[in-house]
Amino acid sequence: MAHFDLPQEQLEQYVPVLPEPPDLDAFWAKTLADNDGFDLRTKADPVANGLATIDTFDVTFAGFGGHPVRGWLHLPATRTGPLPAVVEYLGYGSGRGVPHEKRLWACAGYAHFVMDSRGQGRDTPDPDTATGDVAAPGFLTRGVLDPERYYYRRLYTDAVRAVAAVRAHPAVDPSRVAVTGTSQGGGIALAVAGLVPDLLAVLPDVPFLCHFPRAATFTDQPPYAEITRYVKLHREHAATVMRTLSYFDGATLARRATAPALFSVGLMDRICPPSTVYAAFNHYGARRAMPATGKQIRVYPFNDHEGGGPDHEVVKLAWLAARLEESQSIPARR
Numbered sequence: 001m002a003h004f005d006l007p008q009e010q011l012e013q014y015v016p017v018l019p020e021p022p023d024l025d026a027f028w029a030k031t032l033a034d035n036d037g038f039d040l041r042t043k044a045d046p047v048a049n050g051l052a053t054i055d056t057f058d059v060t061f062a063g064f065g066g067h068p069v070r071g072w073l074h075l076p077a078t079r080t081g082p083l084p085a086v087v088e089y090l091g092y093g094s095g096r097g098v099p100h101e102k103r104l105w106a107c108a109g110y111a112h113f114v115m116d117s118r119g120q121g122r123d124t125p126d127p128d129t130a131t132g133d134v135a136a137p138g139f140l141t142r143g144v145l146d147p148e149r150y151y152y153r154r155l156y157t158d159a160v161r162a163v164a165a166v167r168a169h170p171a172v173d174p175s176r177v178a179v180t181g182t183s184q185g186g187g188i189a190l191a192v193a194g195l196v197p198d199l200l201a202v203l204p205d206v207p208f209l210c211h212f213p214r215a216a217t218f219t220d221q222p223p224y225a226e227i228t229r230y231v232k233l234h235r236e237h238a239a240t241v242m243r244t245l246s247y248f249d250g251a252t253l254a255r256r257a258t259a260p261a262l263f264s265v266g267l268m269d270r271i272c273p274p275s276t277v278y279a280a281f282n283h284y285g286a287r288r289a290m291p292a293t294g295k296q297i298r299v300y301p302f303n304d305h306e307g308g309g310p311d312h313e314v315v316k317l318a319w320l321a322a323r324l325e326e327s328q329s330i331p332a333r334r
Contacts, residue, residue: 013282049100054107178259186208263284264300264308
């Protein structure tokens with residue numbers, strides 16, 4: 001394994017032109033408004049997790065189209081007053097797992113919500129899987145000929161509604177909600193950062209779903225290779241595919257973000273090439289004139305898609321604690 005992308009000094013200055021459809025904001029405003037018509041219908045049932053210090057709840061809320069989406073809500077067993085919360089989105093092809101699997105943020109004193117990914121985990125099906133179009137194996141090309149039917153329209157909407165569901169929980173301070181995720185989860189977190197205007201913080205690790213035009217032509221690793229495989233067989237749809245993807249590019253949506261952000265990147269990452277991560281980082285908050293101090297990136301020069309791993313979790317815990325301290329003077333939303 002070796003460095004294969006741009007040198008770091010060039011990555012730091014890499015601000016590519018991102019294809020942005022003229023109706024991008026209108027598309028997402030309508031998508032979210034249409035789904036606002038569905039009551040969240042959130043329920044949270046306590047479950048046994050075998051842990052002495054964390055209480056876990058099996059949560060169901062109404063996501064895109066009113067479809068039921070599952071998740072685990074972890075709360076510190078000893079708690080007083082509304083808690084700050086972290087909503088976590090998951091990597092490609094994985095679901096929420098078993099109750100005790102992801103618990104870092106609850107151990108640190110936060111309400112921690114782990115959202116299942118529709119069609120990827122075992123507990124949340126995707127009722128809209130049948131688009132009528134062919135697709136390459138995986139999720140990247142499901143419905144890719146039409147933004148209205150594209151898989152990530154449903155998943156991103158689920159992710160936005162997950163924030164709303166967490167904010168509505170009585171154990172949560174709705175003014176102090178952060179989002180995080182690794183790989184696909186990091187890309188979803190960036191999308192949510194651009195679609196939800198009042199988050200506490202955003203922590204995307206080695207984010208996927210960013211700078212599609214470069215990713216699809218620069219790496220032959222899955223999942224981006226699904227796009228290449230599809231267009232290789234359906235050459236006549238190449239422009240249509242790229243147009244659809246432009247509505248869901250995490251780097252483009254991240255330009256609209258307002259919350260402070262901590263990114264991570266592995267400079268030997270062949271799954272999510274460093275230039276695609278830097279495209280998102282360098283564009284982050286650009287539409288909102290975010291100051292340079294509002295975002296940081298932690299670089300792991302000799303790491304692949306694992307990024308900083310547990311060492312970076314230490315960084316994230318300290319960074320979010322600092323953001324939380326800064327927020328103490330902001331009145332809670334009620």
